[in-house]
Amino acid sequence: MWGLLLFLSLLLLFYSILIGDFSRLENLKEILIKRGVQATGAAFFLIVGSIVFKTPLAGIFWAILGWLLPVWIINFIQNRRKEKLRRIVKDFINSSSGLFDAGQTTPEVIQISGRRIPEPFATDFNNMLAQNQFNPDTTFPEMFEALSKKYKLPELSAVSAIISAAEQTGGPKAASQGLKKLARALRQRDKLMAERKKAMHEPRIAAFFVIGLLISGLVLDVTVLAHLFDTTSGKLVLSIGSALTVGIILMAYKITQSGDLA
Numbered sequence: 001m002w003g004l005l006l007f008l009s010l011l012l013l014f015y016s017i018l019i020g021d022f023s024r025l026e027n028l029k030e031i032l033i034k035r036g037v038q039a040t041g042a043a044f045f046l047i048v049g050s051i052v053f054k055t056p057l058a059g060i061f062w063a064i065l066g067w068l069l070p071v072w073i074i075n076f077i078q079n080r081r082k083e084k085l086r087r088i089v090k091d092f093i094n095s096s097s098g099l100f101d102a103g104q105t106t107p108e109v110i111q112i113s114g115r116r117i118p119e120p121f122a123t124d125f126n127n128m129l130a131q132n133q134f135n136p137d138t139t140f141p142e143m144f145e146a147l148s149k150k151y152k153l154p155e156l157s158a159v160s161a162i163i164s165a166a167e168q169t170g171g172p173k174a175a176s177q178g179l180k181k182l183a184r185a186l187r188q189r190d191k192l193m194a195e196r197k198k199a200m201h202e203p204r205i206a207a208f209f210v211i212g213l214l215i216s217g218l219v220l221d222v223t224v225l226a227h228l229f230d231t232t233s234g235k236l237v238l239s240i241g242s243a244l245t246v247g248i249i250l251m252a253y254k255i256t257q258s259g260d261l262a
Contacts, residue, residue: 034074041066049242052222055235058242065246072253082152085121089155090186092117096159097179100172106140106163107132121147141167158182200256207252214245 045066050059092113099109107129114125128143144160147153162182166175218241221229229238 034071037070038067041070045069053218053235053238053242054222054229055239057239058235061239061242061246065249068250085151085153086155088118088121089153089159090183090190092121093155093159093179093183093186097176097183100166100176100179103172105172106167106175110140139164139167155182155186204252204256207248207256211245211248211252214241214248218242218245 042063043066046056046059046063048059049062050056053059053062095116096109096113099112104112110125110129114122114129117125124147128140131138131143132140141160141164144156144163148156148160159179159182162178163175166172166178170177218238221238221241228234
């Protein structure tokens with residue numbers, strides 16, 4: 001036990017000396033957790049699918065869905081959170097353009113916005129002010145760029161570029177004009193995203209209807225009509241039905257995504 005702890009301590013020591021970037025370990029941890037959840041989902045679907053549909057072949061097809069389903073759920077949660085953050089950032093851009101137009105400097109805009117903006121950005125903005133006061137060499141464009149990478153929001157990277165350009169020439173008025181143009185571009189993007197979602201509404205309903213019919217048919221086959229599928233050929237039919245259902249689910253998920261406008 002003590003030998004293992006000593007080995008891990010030495011490993012962390014050499015890692016910190018040679019690499020020193022512990023964010024890679026955090027990424028590795030996230031990947032391992034994600035893959036572990038996927039493997040658990042796949043194993044669960046494999047066992048349940050094999051039992052319900054009476055053959056491991058059908059279980060394999062359902063295991064594919066079990067592997068992908070956790071990723072879809074995680075992406076859905078992350079996208080919902082990102083949409084919320086985008087709304088906050090869009091409100092910040094609109095309000096800060098007015099503050100710059102009134103002649104406020106960047107630190108003043110950040111200070112006022114830090115009192116108005118919701119979390120998690122309220123804490124980030126206050127930290128930006130503290131960091132700028134503690135280390136004047138750290139600029140606000142650099143900190144906005146860091147926030148953009150932290151939350152994976154290109155809007156904040158655009159804010160960084162606008163403030164950086166305004167600090168070099170034009171001052172607060174130039175920052176205000178740049179942020180107003182950015183706000184118009186974001187409204188256009190939101191309009192395109194709304195139109196894409198509206199266009200995908202009918203195909204999504206049709207896909208859900210087909211998937212519902214297929215799943216209902218499979219449920220009927222393994223309950224009321226179960227005695228008809230006890231033979232080898234019957235189990236093969238259930239496997240084919242499982243493959244078809246899983247394939248339709250994968251295809252429906254693929255065609256109803258709008259990743260190009262994310």
